[in-house]
Amino acid sequence: MDAVILAGGFGTRLRPLTLNRPKQMLPVVDRPMIEHVVGHLGAQGVSRAILSLGYRPDGFEAAYPQRRCAGVELLYAVEPEPLDTAGAIAFAARTAGVDGTFIAMNGDVINRFPLAGLLELHRRARARATIALAPVADPSRYGVVVCDPNGRVQRFVEKPPALQAPSNQISVGIYALELRALDSVPEGGRASMEREIFPGLVSQGGLYALGWDGFWVDAGTPETYLEVQLALAGEGWVHPAAVVSPGASVTHSVVMDGAVVHPGAAIIDSAVLPGARVGRDATVEGSIVGYRAEIGAGARLSDLSVVGDGCVIPPQAVLRAERLPAAG
Numbered sequence: 096m097d098a099v100i101l102a103g104g105f106g107t108r109l110r111p112l113t114l115n116r117p118k119q120m121l122p123v124v125d126r127p128m129i130e131h132v133v134g135h136l137g138a139q140g141v142s143r144a145i146l147s148l149g150y151r152p153d154g155f156e157a158a159y160p161q162r163r164c165a166g167v168e169l170l171y172a173v174e175p176e177p178l179d180t181a182g183a184i185a186f187a188a189r190t191a192g193v194d195g196t197f198i199a200m201n202g203d204v205i206n207r208f209p210l211a212g213l214l215e216l217h218r219r220a221r222a223r224a225t226i227a228l229a230p231v232a233d234p235s236r237y238g239v240v241v242c243d244p245n246g247r248v249q250r251f252v253e254k255p256p257a258l259q260a261p262s263n264q265i266s267v268g269i270y271a272l273e274l275r276a277l278d279s280v281p282e283g284g285r286a287s288m289e290r291e292i293f294p295g296l297v298s299q300g301g302l303y304a305l306g307w308d309g310f311w312v313d314a315g316t317p318e319t320y321l322e323v324q325l326a327l328a329g330e331g332w333v334h335p336a337a338v339v340s341p342g343a344s345v346t347h348s349v350v351m352d353g354a355v356v357h358p359g360a361a362i363i364d365s366a367v368l369p370g371a372r373v374g375r376d377a378t379v380e381g382s383i384v385g386y387r388a389e390i391g392a393g394a395r396l397s398d399l400s401v402v403g404d405g406c407v408i409p410p411q412a413v414l415r416a417e418r419l420p421a422a423g
Contacts, residue, residue: 096195098141099187100132102202103149103174108316111403111420112368112385118315119202120154122368124327124349125334127158128314131205131327134165139210141167141198147187149174181286185277193274201268205323206311213271216246216305223276223301224293227269230308234260238289240304248302251293264304267311276301317401317418321383324349324366334369343373354384357392365396374410382414 106113112121119129133144144167146155152173162169172187184199196217198210208227217225226248228240235257241249242264252261270288276296280286296302312323325347333339333350342358352369356362359376367373371384374392382400384390390402391410398416402408406419 096141096197097143097145097191097193098136098198098200099145099147099184100200100202101147101180101183102129103147103177103183105150109320111418112383112401115404116154117151120158121320122351123205123314123323124332128205129202130165132202133167135206136198137165137167143168143170145170145172145187145191145193147172147174147183149177175283178285180288181277181280181292182284184288185280186283188274188277189282197272199270199272201313203315204268204311204313206267206269207309208267208269208307208311213305216303217271220246220303222303223273224296225271225303225305227267228264228304228306229267229311230263230306231265233257234263234265237265240264240266242304246303246305247300248297248304250297264306268313317383317399321366321399325364
């Protein structure tokens with residue numbers, strides 16, 4: 096089975112971490128984000144993943160020169176210009192010659208969603224598209240999906256008032272699709288799944304959905320990128336090639352390959368990316384330190400501060416909810 100993975104966005108919400116690489120190539124604990132996504136698909140029978148690329152496609156090509164990722168064959172479909180979700184999926188599927196039912200998903204959704212149930216409903220209902228749903232505590236922040244007892248989608252309700260929401264189920268960005276669901280998208284055309292394709296399928300009775308209450312994280316913001324690191328790391332994780340000096344402490348955090356934590360430093364609820372250095376007596380709490388960044392002695396980072404590649408934070412500096420370098 097084929098899967099189309101959307102990985103062409105600019106990763107604007109994750110800047111400055113994405114200034115030099117696509118977000119799906121950012122590390123999540125011990126491997127790039129894309130390997131978590133592709134590996135889960137491969138374990139469920141996907142043998143070929145078509146990456147829909149746009150921003151910095153060279154990052155993927157350099158990382159996987161043999162065009163294999165987590166045991167799955169890779170194909171690259173590089174958009175000539177941004178085509179939005181439906182346009183990108185259609186372009187990638189047509190470029191790769193996809194035939195039959197396939198999976199499409201956002202490349203920043205790290206999940207444990209079982210595809211078997213989604214595909215079973217999709218085939219039994221003879222649907223054109225079947226989307227994965229998950230419950231949320233506050234549906235007023237999202238567009239919720241309303242289904243009939245058979246799973247047929249009846250309508251979408253965008254950001255309903257909290258006490259008036261007809262559902263608490265939202266789309267998690269994982270779909271089973273037939274290529275004919277995208278017939279309205281012209282060759283190389285721009286179109287949106289959410290705004291154009293799904294409403295049309297609802298009116299035709301061809302859109303179904305399956306709810307599941309399990310692990311999934313859209314890792315596209317600093318908050319959720321850090322959330323998925325800590326969720327997958329359990330009590331914490333330090334790469335064997337990282338150096339945590341005696342007298343330093345690492346609490347519920349991830350310290351990656353080649354990172355150095357100097358004596359007296361404290362890493363708490365944070366992620367320290369490869370090659371970063373945290374100086375003596377510095378504190379990094381609830382924050383992200385990027386590739387080869389340097390945190391000066393006695394500096395303090397907190398409240399989801401994000402330090403980009405190679406950025407140097409002076410000794411004794413105090414950062415609260417800051418992003419450096421700041422977006423230009």
